[in-house]
Amino acid sequence: MQQAAVSENLTPEAISAYLESQEKKSFLRFITCGSVDDGKSTLIGRLLFETKLIFEDQLAAIERDSKKHGTTGEDIDLALLVDGLEAERQQGITIDVAYRFFTTDKRKFIVADTPGHEQYTRNMATGASTADLAVLLVDARHGIQIQTKRHAFLVSLLGIRHVVLAVNKIDLVDFDKLRFNQIRDEFEQFGRSFDFDTLEAIPISARYGDNVVARSDRTPWYQGPALLEHLENIEVQSDLEQRPFRMTVQWVNRPNLDFRGFSGTIASGKLHPGDPVVVAGSGREATVSRIVTMDGDLPEGRASEAVTVVLDREIDVSRGDILVPPSHRPEVTDQFAAHIVWMAEEEMFPGRPYLLKIGTKTVTAQVTEIKHRIDVNTFDHLAAKSLGLNEVGFCNVSLSAEIAFDPYEANRETGAFILIDRLTNATVGAGMVWFALRRATNIHWQALDVSKNSRAALKGQKPAVLWFTGLSGSGKSTIANLVEKRLHAQGRHTYILDGDNVRHGLNRDLGFTDADRVENIRRVSETAKLFADAGMIVLVSFISPFRAERRMARDMMEDGEFLEVYIDTPIDVCRQRDPKGLYAKADAGELKNFTGVDSPYEAPEIAEIAIDTTTGEPEAHAERIVEMLQEKGIVS
Amino acid sequence: MAVDRSSHLKRLEDESIHIMREVVAEFSNPVMLYSIGKDSTVMLHLARKAFYPSKPPFPFMHIDSLWEFREMGEFRDNLAKTLGLNIIVEYSEEGKKANINPFDHGSNYYTNVMRTEPLKAALTKYGFDAAFGGGRRDEEKSRAKERVFSFRTASHGWDPKNQRPELWHIYNGRVAKGESIRVFPLSNWTELDVWQYIMIENIDLVSLYLAKPRPVVERDGTLIMVDDDRMKLEPGEVPEEKMVRFRTLGCYPLTGAVESNATSVQDVVTEMLIAKTSERQGRVIDHDEAGSMEKKKREGYF
Numbered sequence: 001m002q003q004a005a006v007s008e009n010l011t012p013e014a015i016s017a018y019l020e021s022q023e024k025k026s027f028l029r030f031i032t033c034g035s036v037d038d039g040k041s042t043l044i045g046r047l048l049f050e051t052k053l054i055f056e057d058q059l060a061a062i063e064r065d066s067k068k069h070g071t072t073g074e075d076i077d078l079a080l081l082v083d084g085l086e087a088e089r090q091q092g093i094t095i096d097v098a099y100r101f102f103t104t105d106k107r108k109f110i111v112a113d114t115p116g117h118e119q120y121t122r123n124m125a126t127g128a129s130t131a132d133l134a135v136l137l138v139d140a141r142h143g144i145q146i147q148t149k150r151h152a153f154l155v156s157l158l159g160i161r162h163v164v165l166a167v168n169k170i171d172l173v174d175f176d177k178l179r180f181n182q183i184r185d186e187f188e189q190f191g192r193s194f195d196f197d198t199l200e201a202i203p204i205s206a207r208y209g210d211n212v213v214a215r216s217d218r219t220p221w222y223q224g225p226a227l228l229e230h231l232e233n234i235e236v237q238s239d240l241e242q243r244p245f246r247m248t249v250q251w252v253n254r255p256n257l258d259f260r261g262f263s264g265t266i267a268s269g270k271l272h273p274g275d276p277v278v279v280a281g282s283g284r285e286a287t288v289s290r291i292v293t294m295d296g297d298l299p300e301g302r303a304s305e306a307v308t309v310v311l312d313r314e315i316d317v318s319r320g321d322i323l324v325p326p327s328h329r330p331e332v333t334d335q336f337a338a339h340i341v342w343m344a345e346e347e348m349f350p351g352r353p354y355l356l357k358i359g360t361k362t363v364t365a366q367v368t369e370i371k372h373r374i375d376v377n378t379f380d381h382l383a384a385k386s387l388g389l390n391e392v393g394f395c396n397v398s399l400s401a402e403i404a405f406d407p408y409e410a411n412r413e414t415g416a417f418i419l420i421d422r423l424t425n426a427t428v429g430a431g432m433v434w435f436a437l438r439r440a441t442n443i444h445w446q447a448l449d450v451s452k453n454s455r456a457a458l459k460g461q462k463p464a465v466l467w468f469t470g471l472s473g474s475g476k477s478t479i480a481n482l483v484e485k486r487l488h489a490q491g492r493h494t495y496i497l498d499g500d501n502v503r504h505g506l507n508r509d510l511g512f513t514d515a516d517r518v519e520n521i522r523r524v525s526e527t528a529k530l531f532a533d534a535g536m537i538v539l540v541s542f543i544s545p546f547r548a549e550r551r552m553a554r555d556m557m558e559d560g561e562f563l564e565v566y567i568d569t570p571i572d573v574c575r576q577r578d579p580k581g582l583y584a585k586a587d588a589g590e591l592k593n594f595t596g597v598d599s600p601y602e603a604p605e606i607a608e609i610a611i612d613t614t615t616g617e618p619e620a621h622a623e624r625i626v627e628m629l630q631e632k633g634i635v636s
Numbered sequence: 637m638a639v640d641r642s643s644h645l646k647r648l649e650d651e652s653i654h655i656m657r658e659v660v661a662e663f664s665n666p667v668m669l670y671s672i673g674k675d676s677t678v679m680l681h682l683a684r685k686a687f688y689p690s691k692p693p694f695p696f697m698h699i700d701s702l703w704e705f706r707e708m709g710e711f712r713d714n715l716a717k718t719l720g721l722n723i724i725v726e727y728s729e730e731g732k733k734a735n736i737n738p739f740d741h742g743s744n745y746y747t748n749v750m751r752t753e754p755l756k757a758a759l760t761k762y763g764f765d766a767a768f769g770g771g772r773r774d775e776e777k778s779r780a781k782e783r784v785f786s787f788r789t790a791s792h793g794w795d796p797k798n799q800r801p802e803l804w805h806i807y808n809g810r811v812a813k814g815e816s817i818r819v820f821p822l823s824n825w826t827e828l829d830v831w832q833y834i835m836i837e838n839i840d841l842v843s844l845y846l847a848k849p850r851p852v853v854e855r856d857g858t859l860i861m862v863d864d865d866r867m868k869l870e871p872g873e874v875p876e877e878k879m880v881r882f883r884t885l886g887c888y889p890l891t892g893a894v895e896s897n898a899t900s901v902q903d904v905v906t907e908m909l910i911a912k913t914s915e916r917q918g919r920v921i922d923h924d925e926a927g928s929m930e931k932k933k934r935e936g937y938f
């Protein structure tokens with residue numbers, strides 16, 4: 001109906017005027033959230049339908065599909081317009097974020113359609129991250145649900161300031177004003193704590209169209225706007241342009257020796273030729289001489305524009321740097337506190353290294369502490385040692401290098417980051433920075449004159465960490481001991497860190513949960529690193545069941561220093577040997593979290609050497625390891 | 637003429653440019669797939685803007701099915717010359733030898749041999765780790781969930797279950813050796829956006845998009861243009877001159893024409909605003925079965 005403004009026999013002038021108005025439309029990105037069956041798909045289908053974004057051939061296809069999968073009997077099921085992939089269509093639920101488009105004469109809309117099911121927090125966060133407004137759906141018969149509160153919380157966490165509460169299926173409660181008021185009041189009550197800029201409750205029927213595009217006569221008591229009317233008129237163009245200038249450099253543009261520009265998207269603020277800028281972090285300063293685009297130089301660059309900036313002098317600027325005004329600099333830190341939404345099956349443990357991408361800069365990062373986990377249904381703060389899929393935590397994060405940021409609240413573009421798994425490259429977490437952490441103490445790393453290499457050279461060896469991994473009873477300690485004896489006999493300087501021994505001292509406060517195992521390994525790795533720094537050959541004998549932790553230990557050492565020794569003894573053989581009677585206990589259920597029994601062991605993929613102990617004598621195995629050290633030049 | 641700076645089209649342009657720059661910064665060997673159609677011509681135009689005053693720092697590649705409209709090849713070669721761009725052209729040698737064609741082999745098999753397979757082969761041959769494509773999310777239902785960065789296994793397969801979440805404007809471009817991505821910088825554009833942009837930016841298109849009398853026959857309700865003498869006419873079929881244009885372009889025997897009097901881009905936009913059928917209807921390959929697009933994608937068509 002919005003597009004019917006043009007009919008087939010208009011004058012050329014009228015057409016030109018109309019086309020021109022079409023080119024100046026504004027833009028709104030919003031997200032819809034609701035529980036299964038609240039009518040989200042039906043609502044989006046209705047919006048597409050009413051704005052004529054559904055064409056006749058698509059309509060024919062849905063009519064066909066309605067007979068096959070539909071839930072509306074003989075009527076067309078508008079929800080089928082938007083339910084996507086084949087598999088989920090058959091399951092009858094929506095399980096990912098889908099983006100839909102429709103347009104009216106005033107605005108172009110992008111809708112992020114996200115499912116409401118409990119485990120899909122991750123999808124909601126994804127959809128909300130680029131949205132300026134959220135439509136929360138409730139079924140008028142059921143009112144505010146736990147999910148509604150969760151959606152409101154996530155929407156606010158991701159920085160959305162405008163919310164619509166669409167009270168759907170109002171037809172099924174006989175267009176009852178009291179019922180609507182009751183739901184609206186309840187929502188306003190708890191919505192207050194989120195401090196949204198606008199909150200509009202609208203009674204609708206997605207299926208029959210009441211108050212979706214136009215106000216309905218069936219709700220004469222409702223004085224507010226229809227949903228689409230509200231979406232078309234709400235002013236969300238945030239004050240991005242009023243904020244301090246920020247531009248993240250994506251690419252250095254260097255076609256020839258006479259031109260050097262910095263290409264990037266202006267995240268906030270404005271920029272003019274003649275403005276002074278500094279590189280956040282290094283503090284190097286210059287003046288903008290040109291703002292270049294293919295359509296000509298700009299007298300002013302504005303938030304969200306993709307430009308290329310030329311400076312008046314050669315200063316060091318590269319990808320990942322942020323250009324800012326000298327008067328309003330962002331914070332620069334290597335430690336901050338942030339909300340993290342965990343998006344991977346594999347849990348997040350403090351101490352594990354991940355890649356962190358903020359803006360266009362990527363650094364290594366680890367969560368040093370989970371201050372608390374937030375229950376997304378009750379908003380309670382809970383203690384946590386790890387974050388699982390779809391959990392939200394407030395965490396301290398430490399980085400391998402300094403980055404510049406603004407608090408997420410102040411700037412979504414410069415305060416947001418993603419976390420990437422280093423092995424699988426998957427995006428595993430999304431974060432919103434709150435504030436920089438000042439260092440607890442002012443300890444700077446002392447650059448000492450006597451170096452690791454000089455210490456090792458004095459001993460006639462190269463430092464190394466031999467990391468023995470394998471099941472309990474596989475033979476790690478036995479073989480490590482034999483290796484040490486041989487090295488010692490050759491006059492090498494060695495030290496053994498043994499799992500059981502370390503647990504009696506340094507790590508006696510740790511148990512056997514996954515989180516404690518990670519911390520256990522972290523401390524041992526740090527200790528091994530100190531010994532290596534002293535020039536020693538360190539033999540670490542630890543079950544160390546997780547690949548990620550062994551990788552963490554590997555990454556801590558210098559290249560070539562870490563040698564993984566996999567003592568490859570099958571569980572049946574270990575169980576048979578059972579030197580400490582531990583398998584018997586674990587099998588009887590007296591020992592919990594025992595590796596191989598009720599806790600996993602992940603065999604190495606990249607061990608420097610693997611030893612099969614089902615054949616051969618321990619002495620022969622030890623000899624092989626010493627030979628490897630010779631081959632690698634650790635010992636001569 | 638350039639787009640209005642506060643309009644939705646400018647926001648779309650900025651977003652596409654941002655995406656292209658991210659890919660160039662993070663991948664070692666990107667390529668832009670250029671099909672000669674309107675979407676990829678817009679994409680090429682955006683690439684010139686994104687890197688100006690540099691030339692786009694990657695080659696373009698056209699997978700020629702050998703059954704394209706004749707006019708398309710001329711347009712492509714001309715464009716490469718005037719803009720000084722490197723456009724690689726690849727096709728299936730075996731398909732050519734075996735004379736695989738859309739008349740005798742069915743659209744599924746034909747598309748696979750003449751488009752999908754040579755595309756995969758070319759990506760492998762040149763070792764491209766990122767390929768820009770002109771796909772849009774509004775084209776088809778299964779595309780609504782497509783990511784901007786779409787990950788492919790070493791064998792160019794697409795696993796719908798294993799796509800990464802994309803938040804804010806931060807793209808995760810890390811791939812293991814052999815893996816690659818398809819990038820869709822026009823994800824958030826609609827067909828109408830594309831046409832409006834072409835009109836305002838005055839972008840040159842193959843004239844097949846504009847109406848002109850052309851010889852066509854009607855087959856299963858679709859108007860097919862008789863573009864060369866390889867077209868086998870069925871008994872009783874007589875080519876008829878009709879005023880037609882094309883809403884999408886590809887292999888002429890698989891591309892339906894629509895009757896129209898739109899002889900300028902402005903006319904096309906005007907027709908669009910009162911349109912009643914979606915553009916994919918002109919593509920014969922979609923009619924095969926429900927979910928067919930998704931299946932093709934898993935096989936590497938995109």
Ligand SMILES: Nc1nc2c(ncn2[C@@H]2O[C@H](COP(=O)(O)OP(=O)(O)O)[C@@H](O)[C@H]2O)c(=O)[nH]1
Pocket residue numbers: 034035036037038039040041042043071072079094168169170171172204205206207208
């Ligand atoms: N009576 C009535 N039924 C509705 C309304 N909106 C949706 N429904 C029905 O509720 C069911 C679930 O709708 P759907 O859109 O699939 O829900 P989703 O899971 O939130 O996407 C379908 O049978 C719809 O036809 C409404 O406003 N009134």
